[in-house]
Amino acid sequence: xxxxxxxxxxxxxxxxxxxxxxxxxxxxxxxxxxxxxxxxxxxxxxxxxxxxxxxxxxxxxxxxxxxxxxxxxxxxxxxxxxxxxxxxxxxxxxxxxxxxxxxxxxxxxxxxxxxxxxxxxxxxxxxxx
Amino acid sequence: xxxxxxxxxxxxxxxxxxxxxxxxxxxxxxxxxxxxxxxxxxxxxxxxxxxxxxxxxxxxxxxxxxxxxxxxxxxxxxxxxxxxxxxxxxxxxxxxxxxxxxxxxxxxxxxxxxxxxxxxxxxxxxxxxxxxxxxxxxxxxxxxxxxxxxxxxxxxxxxxxxxxxxxxxxxxxxxxxxxxxxxxxxxxxxxxxxxxxxxxxxxxxxxxxxxxxxxxxxxxxxxxxxxxxxxxxxx
Numbered sequence: 360x361x362x363x364x365x366x367x368x369x370x371x372x373x374x375x376x377x378x379x380x381x382x383x384x385x386x387x388x389x390x391x392x393x394x395x396x397x398x399x400x401x402x403x404x405x406x407x408x409x410x411x412x413x414x415x416x417x418x419x420x421x422x423x424x425x426x427x428x429x430x431x432x433x434x435x436x437x438x439x440x441x442x443x444x445x446x447x448x449x450x451x452x453x454x455x456x457x458x459x460x461x462x463x464x465x466x467x468x469x470x471x472x473x474x475x476x477x478x479x480x481x482x483x484x485x486x487x488x
Numbered sequence: 489x490x491x492x493x494x495x496x497x498x499x500x501x502x503x504x505x506x507x508x509x510x511x512x513x514x515x516x517x518x519x520x521x522x523x524x525x526x527x528x529x530x531x532x533x534x535x536x537x538x539x540x541x542x543x544x545x546x547x548x549x550x551x552x553x554x555x556x557x558x559x560x561x562x563x564x565x566x567x568x569x570x571x572x573x574x575x576x577x578x579x580x581x582x583x584x585x586x587x588x589x590x591x592x593x594x595x596x597x598x599x600x601x602x603x604x605x606x607x608x609x610x611x612x613x614x615x616x617x618x619x620x621x622x623x624x625x626x627x628x629x630x631x632x633x634x635x636x637x638x639x640x641x642x643x644x645x646x647x648x649x650x651x652x653x654x655x656x657x658x659x660x661x662x663x664x665x666x667x668x669x670x671x672x673x674x675x676x677x678x679x680x681x682x683x684x685x686x687x688x689x690x691x692x693x694x695x696x697x698x699x700x701x702x703x704x705x706x707x708x709x710x711x712x713x714x715x716x717x718x719x720x721x722x723x
Contacts, residue, residue: 390598393591403589411585422605424630462602470604
């Protein structure tokens, strides 16, 4: 599921992402004090927030809180690297995603994940740490 | 129960002996602090403070309780003090684009941080006491840790000590410096509150006897592929 989500997010394919989500999907991004709920809001959240803040993304699979998770890296074109931009923890219910919780990038180091990836090692980004 | 010779050496100020005394327990104290505080960074601070307090308090340790229970007492009270003093690390957040959709509600637990599975995999496979009601895998899930944060700090401590770690009501009362009656009352309220805060039907919930458990078993049976993948990824 993490891999399917990563592919859909990476391609900016809103329909593909939404097809993985439960009807009552909850999106949170602490410490931002808000929750977005429902597929329709999730779709708008993707186009208006996620894809704007992270226009080009690479992902690394990991696990947090006994749940699948994706480390998100965004391209820093000027520096020629991919910079860690957050950790997306997936809450599953059956074969659907019932929750997506995005945490700040400084949490990545707890997971033994690099804060940035060199621009040249794109072939290896999908490997599990 | 700790080896008496080791305990004596640690009491006499032997650093290596103290390290050896707390070593079997310090790893499991970290997720305990995390559950109480909801924040990995705060759990780091709390664990450091716990170990300092333990070293200071060792001469007074009577060995009536096990070293483990004694350390849980110090860790729990250290965390409760941190919450009371609001000594949490400051949080910063990036602004959202103005076009962000309107949220459906507020996220009260703004300090929540994720917990790496690799730190849980390395824990000694200690069976929680027979009183534990929350499965180990669920006891660290985001839904559960989030719901815990909505309890009062004391209720949270009671519920974790009893339902996650399996301490008896008597032991919990000893850890919190409370009475068994007060702990039992807090516990029953905390369980009810926690059930009310469980956000969705599939989200992990505290283990309950009867139909609730059966339903979750069915759920797992219905998705063997998914479940297999989730569990195999842990190894």
